[in-house]
Amino acid sequence: MSALLEISGYRLAFDGFEGRAHVLDGIDLTVAEGETVGIVGETGCGKSVLARSVARLVDMPPGCVPGGGIRFAGQDVFAMDQRGLARLRGHGVAMIFQDPMTYLNPVFSIGSQMVDVIRAHDRAEGKPKRARAAARDAAAELLDAVRLPDPGRLLDRYPHELSGGMRQRVLIAMALTGTPRLLVADEPTTALDVTIQAQVLRLIAELVAARRLTLMLISHDLGVIGALCRRVVVMYAGTIVEDGAADVLFAAPRHPYTRGLLAAVPDLARPAHRARPIPGHIPNLLQPPPGCRFHPRCELAVGRCVAEKPPLRQVDGRLVACHRAEEAAA
């Protein structure tokens, strides 16, 4: 397997009125073709800006990259010109987001929006643009691929006439337009109800398998990650703290934060397990704690954790960024 996505030493900061917020601090992540990777973390850990960075969707300014870089299929994402970016977005990387309503234009029909996307992709690929009628047929096929009933009629409907689950399916169909290699799904089912969530996750899993997509799934929900991803990356305050196979990481987490996160989630199947909070709160990224960013909340923290940022290193079959990972066995 070759590396499809290589993120190395990637740092991202935002300049605001109160100073510079260091939202990503040296991210190292390599994703091979065909992997299903889940990125999990709490609000503000940087998982969404990391996902957006992959398709260079972070506005700069106010964002800036003080160091590191991202390569997709061997090409430097930050060195691409507009043509290169147009090809990257949709053909290389496709994205779906949390709130499907925000990403559909309320005043145009589903068909008209899909036709625009299909024709824009033709242009980006340097192919002759299809006529609207031909693009409309292609749109109907895509809607059929995401199992929306009666695609022909659906094309003439407007976003407000669709349920949340249907809208998310439309966006998934649009994401497939350019036959992407990497599908980045940022909280794709967070706005949906549980019974609908199950339907949409099943669809994503089937599409990933059938089209041999590489999946990068961003979620705060360990259950969603556990159902769809073979590999899990845990983020905290702009850093990766643990990265490994899902079964290894869920069964025996090594980073104190991963352990805290797993212990904090109430589990329907284990009513005797009482969710335990993690003391303290998420640090202010304008002045992130020195050393390990988790040390102020960590029960294992020692002097070294304050002084020195722990690198990601191999421990017990996964990568962990903790000086005391050996002692943090569950």
Place this chain on the structure above:
Amino acid sequence: MSGALLEVRGLAKRYAQKGGRVLRAVDGVDLRLTAGESLGLVGESGCGKSTVARLVLRLIPPSGGEIRFQGRDIASLGEDALRPLRRDMQIIFQNPHSALNPRRTVFASVAEPLVVQGTSRGTEAQARVTELLRQVGLPESFLWRFPHELSGGQKQRVCIARALALAPKLLVLDEPTSALDVSVQAQILDFLQELRGSLGLTYLFISHNLAVVRQVCDRVAVMYLGRIVEEGPVETIFAAPRHPYTRALIGSVLPPRPSCLPEAALAGDVPNAAEIPPGCRFAPRCPIRMERCLGDDPALAGDGSHRVACWAA
């Protein structure tokens, strides 16, 4: 009817829509809360659970039914008659960021119920607010802070302090931790449990998160499209659910570990509350639907504690 703090019968809320259509948000709900217990009300968005919360507190007027609070029907009371009752029933909302006025200090927000009800003012109010903050685990220095200086968990604690200010008997919690991260959610849930024990509060706990409800509630009621379809003790409902909708809900919960996706037990979407199907309202999505379900609307029935509205149960 002894021991019931709140008893609701045939509660309904209808909204007239354009074209003479009627949206039945709450369509005949029966509930009973004994003093000191915690009842979970679960269901998907649009099922009417938040409307029930607002109705039982009389924040909105019902279109029909009875709401007995401490034995007295409050369904048709006017604002003036309701005011003295308000101190006994309080609510905590989902989003603490929008439940606090950004231009008021913590003190001003928490003291407001005391001022409105005329129970204390001036230095007495300040002492009481300080005491309330201590109760929710916040230091006195928070008195003069503004909401933007607080984290989500701290804001929710301020909202809880405000709800406790008048020493209520009934606390309605409408998705109190849904806007919070899991590590903070666990803090607030723990704290709410402690509080119920120490103050003898009664909770109506509204949530879409079944795992949370299982952890903090004694009984649970499952709502679908404006009606309660199953109700019973937490252990019974989760161990042996009898309504197909309850089974589908429980089956859709993903455990926090590697798992297979559940077989999508339910097809389709929740119907619009303006177009409630005849017969059993769940029938169009039901995997075990029978002929009878399409014409006959099942009532909530069963032995004392566990009740189900399903012909097949």
